Amino acid sequence: MDARRTVTPLAEARHGDYAQCLIEGLSRAPKNIPCKYFYDAEGSRLFDAICALPEYYQTRTEMALLARHAGEIAGLMGREAEIVEFGAGSLKKVRLLLDVVQPRGYTPIDISGDYLMAVTEELAAEYPNLALRPLAADFTAALAIAPLPGARVRAGFFPGSTIGNFKPDAAAGLLRRMRASLNGGPLLIGVDMVKDPARLHAAYNDAAGVTAAFNKNLLARANCELAADFDLDGFAHYAPYNPLAHRIEMYLISQVRQSVTVRGHRFDFAAGEAVHTEDSHKYTPDSFADLAARAGYRLTAQWRDTDGLFMLAWLEAI
Numbered sequence: 090m091d092a093r094r095t096v097t098p099l100a101e102a103r104h105g106d107y108a109q110c111l112i113e114g115l116s117r118a119p120k121n122i123p124c125k126y127f128y129d130a131e132g133s134r135l136f137d138a139i140c141a142l143p144e145y146y147q148t149r150t151e152m153a154l155l156a157r158h159a160g161e162i163a164g165l166m167g168r169e170a171e172i173v174e175f176g177a178g179s180l181k182k183v184r185l186l187l188d189v190v191q192p193r194g195y196t197p198i199d200i201s202g203d204y205l206m207a208v209t210e211e212l213a214a215e216y217p218n219l220a221l222r223p224l225a226a227d228f229t230a231a232l233a234i235a236p237l238p239g240a241r242v243r244a245g246f247f248p249g250s251t252i253g254n255f256k257p258d259a260a261a262g263l264l265r266r267m268r269a270s271l272n273g274g275p276l277l278i279g280v281d282m283v284k285d286p287a288r289l290h291a292a293y294n295d296a297a298g299v300t301a302a303f304n305k306n307l308l309a310r311a312n313c314e315l316a317a318d319f320d321l322d323g324f325a326h327y328a329p330y331n332p333l334a335h336r337i338e339m340y341l342i343s344q345v346r347q348s349v350t351v352r353g354h355r356f357d358f359a360a361g362e363a364v365h366t367e368d369s370h371k372y373t374p375d376s377f378a379d380l381a382a383r384a385g386y387r388l389t390a391q392w393r394d395t396d397g398l399f400m401l402a403w404l405e406a407i
């Protein structure tokens with residue numbers, strides 16, 4: 090069977106407009122760059138390297154939870170499910186579910202259209218009977234996904250604790266839109282837990298400097314794509330944990346007074362001025378259940394590692 094036959098592209102890639110967002114973000118006070126722009130080809134490579142770091146416990150902990158509890162998750166999803174993954178990336182995590190859940194279809198959604206198509210073709214070769222419908226889209230948008238014939242439930246999959254990138258109000262809004270895209274179907278979501286600040290600090294300030302390179306890639310990318318003139322040595326990675334807001338906050342700090350030009354727009358930086366690049370919110374089981382409730386979801390099952398570092402949560406529409 091030709092693997093391609095099961096791969097149905099649902100839409101063309103619509104990359105966010107980095108030039109416009111960067112110019113807007115640097116025009117604000119305080120300056121910011123939206124974290125979704127981390128993930129160009131080099132940024133995705135650096136993120137994969139982060140996931141393999143000894144300090145970055147999230148990925149390996151979540152993968153172990155998925156592997157260990159796949160049977161129970163399969164029981165909750167039931168037969169004839171369509172799995173919709175929000176921000177699918179390399180499709181590595183869903184492989185831990187596919188053999189056990191045996192869904193009817195899988196719809197990976199990712200903003201990087203070319204990469205999505207390439208990894209979906211590989212998956213199609215491994216799972217010739219799985220209906221694959223890659224959707225090149227921004228998963229934060231309201232998505233109308235056509236029904237998959239024969240699927241009885243549409244189950245969402247949102248691993249990686251990407252929900253942490255959204256402030257609580259935005260996170261509740263996103264979960265509500267996902268619930269609508271899933272037609273009220275359940276959602277399996279990965280959540281990074283509140284823990285010892287030192288442990289969190291280490292995970293975002295790794296000894297090898299990979300996270301720093303990932304953060305600075307926003308500037309490198311602007312230099313390549315937008316003919317900007319950021320001096321990469323003129324900015325430093327700074328990622329403290331804010332224990333009151335329960336989040337890592339990531340910044341690029343201008344080391345000197347300097348000005349930078351992006352597409353003919355000039356931006357002045359004071360020495361020590363911060364550009365906010367990412368938030369990564371952490372939850373307790375209770376605080377996450379409260380967030381889910383704001384989106385019309387009830388947390389009905391959860392799996393955590395023995396150290397309580399990470400949680401897989403199963404949400405069902407109220």
Ligand code: AVJ
Nearest residue numbers: 139249250251253254300369
């Ligand atoms: C992909 C958003 C889950 O917040 O831990 C990793 C991104 N940033 N190191 C996270 C990230 C710095 C990551 N998420």
